[in-house]
Amino acid sequence: MATKKLKAAILGFGGMGHCHAAQYEKQKDVKLVALCDIDPSKFTMENVALNFGDSGKADVNALRCYTSYEELIAGEPDLDYIDICLPSDLHCEYSCRAMKDGFNVLCEKPMALNTKDCDKMIKTSYDTGKLLMIAQCLRFSDSFNMIRKFYENGKYGKLLRFSLHRMGGFPEGWFRDVTRSGGALMDLHIHDIDFVMYMLGKPDSLRARGAVVVSGGVDDLGANLIYKDGPIVDAESSWARGGWQCGMAAVFEKATVRTDGGDVIVYEADKPLKTLKPKNDNMYFNEIAYFAKCVKINTRPEVASIESTRETIRILLLETKSALSNGKLIKL
Numbered sequence: 001m002a003t004k005k006l007k008a009a010i011l012g013f014g015g016m017g018h019c020h021a022a023q024y025e026k027q028k029d030v031k032l033v034a035l036c037d038i039d040p041s042k043f044t045m046e047n048v049a050l051n052f053g054d055s056g057k058a059d060v061n062a063l064r065c066y067t068s069y070e071e072l073i074a075g076e077p078d079l080d081y082i083d084i085c086l087p088s089d090l091h092c093e094y095s096c097r098a099m100k101d102g103f104n105v106l107c108e109k110p111m112a113l114n115t116k117d118c119d120k121m122i123k124t125s126y127d128t129g130k131l132l133m134i135a136q137c138l139r140f141s142d143s144f145n146m147i148r149k150f151y152e153n154g155k156y157g158k159l160l161r162f163s164l165h166r167m168g169g170f171p172e173g174w175f176r177d178v179t180r181s182g183g184a185l186m187d188l189h190i191h192d193i194d195f196v197m198y199m200l201g202k203p204d205s206l207r208a209r210g211a212v213v214v215s216g217g218v219d220d221l222g223a224n225l226i227y228k229d230g231p232i233v234d235a236e237s238s239w240a241r242g243g244w245q246c247g248m249a250a251v252f253e254k255a256t257v258r259t260d261g262g263d264v265i266v267y268e269a270d271k272p273l274k275t276l277k278p279k280n281d282n283m284y285f286n287e288i289a290y291f292a293k294c295v296k297i298n299t300r301p302e303v304a305s306i307e308s309t310r311e312t313i314r315i316l317l318l319e320t321k322s323a324l325s326n327g328k329l330i331k332l
C-alpha cells in the first residue's frame, strides 16, 4: 500500500531553490507543495524550467507561492519540513525560527558563517526535537563516494595523496560581501573540505595561503590538511578563475582514481584507463531523498550530522586565520 508523501516547501527561490525544486518531481517520499521568496519575480516558469540531470522539472503553477516566511507558515501549517535555500547569512536565523515554529529543516551549506551560530542551530534542534540537516551535497555524490569506498576497502592500497579543486568566476550580488557569504572559502572550498573531513576525519594540523579579492574574504586559496600518518591532502578553490572546473584525484599505491564529470576514472600503470559510471550521481536528488527518509522515520541524519557539519565550519575558520597570517601552521 502506498504511504502518504511528506510535504515540503522551499524558502529562498533563487538559483539553488530552483535546483532543489527540480529534484522533487521524482522523489518517492516527499512532495514539494509551496515556495517562498521575498522577490515574486522568481516565481516564473522561465526561471524554474531548469533541468538538472534527469531529475525532472519543477512546475511552479502547481505550487503555492508566498512572499514572506510568516505567510508561508500561516498558509502551510502541516509541512513536514522546510528546505532553506536562502543567502548564507540567513541560514542560522531561519533554521532556528523554523524549528521553533515546529518544522524540520533541510538547510543549504554553509551551516553558518561562524561556530557560535552553528551551536545555536544545534541547540535549537535538540531543544525542539526537530531534525536539521545541512545539505553538504558531496556526501551524497556517488562518484565521490566510490573513491571513499576505495579508501575504506583498500582495493588499490594505501591512499598517498588526495587533491581536490573547485574554481569558477565571481558570483553576483550578496555573494560578494564576505559578511553575507564568507567569500569563496565558505562558498566553494567548503565542499571539498567537508568531503575530506567526512572521509578522513579531523587533520592534525593545517595551513592555507590565499588572497582577498572581491568579497573582503578569502576568494582564491590553496590549503593543506595535514594528517600525521595519513595522505597528503591539498585543496584549491577560487572565484577568480573564470570558467568552471572541479574534481578530485586520489593517488593510491596501486592506482590513481579521479573524477571526470560524473564518471570515475581509474588509472593503473601500464593498463588502459577504466571508466566507472555511478548509477545515480545526482547528489542534490540523493540528499533530499535521504533527508526525507530521515524525517519519515524521525531519525537524526547520520550521513551529515549537525555536529560534523559544524566541525567543517570550524576547520574553514582556522584556514581563514592561517590564510590571513601568510600560511601560519595551525595545530588542532
Ligand SMILES: NC(=O)c1ccc[n+]([C@@H]2O[C@H](COP(=O)([O-])OP(=O)(O)OC[C@H]3O[C@@H](n4cnc5c(N)ncnc54)[C@H](O)[C@@H]3O)[C@@H](O)[C@H]2O)c1
Pocket: 011, 012, 013, 014, 015, 016, 017, 036, 037, 038, 039, 042, 067, 068, 069, 085, 086, 087, 088, 090, 108, 109, 110, 135, 137, 173, 187
Ligand atoms: N550545494 C550547492 O552546490 C550550492 C550551490 C549554490 C548555492 N548554494 C547555497 O544556496 C544558498 C542560496 O544560494 P543561491 O545561489 O540560490 O542564492 P540566490 O541569491 O540565487 O537565491 C537566494 C534567494 O533568497 C531570496 N531571499 C532572500 N531573503 C529572503 C527572505 N528573508 N525570505 C525569503 N526569501 C528570501 C532571494 O530573493 C533569492 O531569490 C546559499 O547559502 C549558497 O551557499 C549551494
